[in-house]
Amino acid sequence: MDAITQFDLATTGLREVNAALHKAGVTGSFVIDKPAGAHNVAVGVNAPVQVTVNGHVGYYAAGMNQLAEITINGNAGTGVGENMMSGVVRVTGNASQSAGATAHGGLLIIEGDAAARCGISMKGVDIVVGGSIGHMSAFMAQAGRLVVRGDAGEALGDSIYEARLYVRGAVSSLGADCIKKDMRPEHHAELAELLSAAGYSDDTAEYSRYGSARNLYHFHVDNAGSY
């Protein structure tokens, strides 16, 4: 078993911690204590390491992640897991706005609530939110899946492309060109798989699927008034 490397952000600088995570050929497990809301904790990791952050983090935590499994035991600020490419990022508390923004791959799990613009412009990431999400979530979402075990705020999936959204609770309103769609067997199957990967075992029959009506998908002059 690989050694566990321990960092205390109260006494060690963030650049030093991130540099250790960026070292070529890095392996093993890392524990980061006392982040005290610092920004950019464990960003840009590109190795199959385990990182545990004990405490609340600021902006862009675990951003651009590749391969690493990063757990934040606390809340996360704006843009947690933004532009992540692969790996798993888990937040045990709540996340602020723009969680998983533009992310291409991997799995982002937020056990609590995620605020506005969750999954904005997501490009292939899977996001599972244990609680509810705020307004304008999945705005211009291009690919990937977003699962919400609670409710969704206003304008869900506005101008969505091909991402698939699964919501168990109420949706305040749908954004432009986002519609409710049928849950076919393959959707129940992929939803069950996503829930299971995040550690949940909900009845998929309680969920609704939302996605693009594809009316605004390509520009058509007759739709000019809808933009």
Add this chain to the structure above:
Amino acid sequence: MCGIVGLHLRTPELYPQLGELLSEMLGEMSDRGADSAGIAVYGDPVWSPPGRGCVSVTDLDTVPDLGPDVDVVTVDKSFLLSADLPSEQLLDRVRAAYPEALIAGFGADLAVLKGVGHPRTLTERWGLSTAQGWQGVGHTRMATESAVTPSGCHPYTVGPQQCLVHNGSFANHATIRRDLRREGVVFDSENDTEVGARFVAAQLAAGRDVETALKELCATFDGFYTLLVSNHDSFAVVRDAIACKPAVIAETADWVAMASEYRALSGLPGVESAKIWEPEPEVVYAWTR
């Protein structure tokens, strides 16, 4: 950008620590605005002696002399005046004697300090860490809408005991300022936030409560904002409908605190077990002691 902090203490045992806690909160928000800063402290017995009318003055070249009945405490480049008079009467005397002075704030138990410079330097010069009281608000400014001067610093305290701090920018402030000027409201600056503060003050003066006043502000103002509005005994938070300007609220049995970012709250006693959340767009959150 700009940073906001606010601390509303519930436990009197913490009153002696208000300044120390507020200094740390404001310092943490320096990265969000390093050109100037301002604070308001409610209840410091030296800066705003209890039972007296209080006026905070800045941007004045000489120590104001209003006669033997008016005490002056000099704090860096600001003067905190107090007298056995209602604050409004003391304010009238200050304005008559020193029309060029910038009135940073007025009202019983209130002291307001503003300055240009790095927030950590300013709080040190002010000796904020030794201040006491039950409530404090602060702002670190990265100017976007008007000049970097003390008059451009928040908080804006245009009504008795009222303070308003703002992160964001109002788009239609010039139109609303023109309307308010037409109604006789006098402005100290061309700053967008001052328009918000004077709008709220006019609403409160018309007898509306803070919640109604802030709902009215949401309906009238266009732009981006997270606002912290405090009064003698209360403090309230509201964000615009888009809510892109950050805000975090934390609450324990001992205090309620608000800041632009969590890291400003990370040093508060008992924050580990606090209830922490982000205010919803256009929802007014208010606390009264």
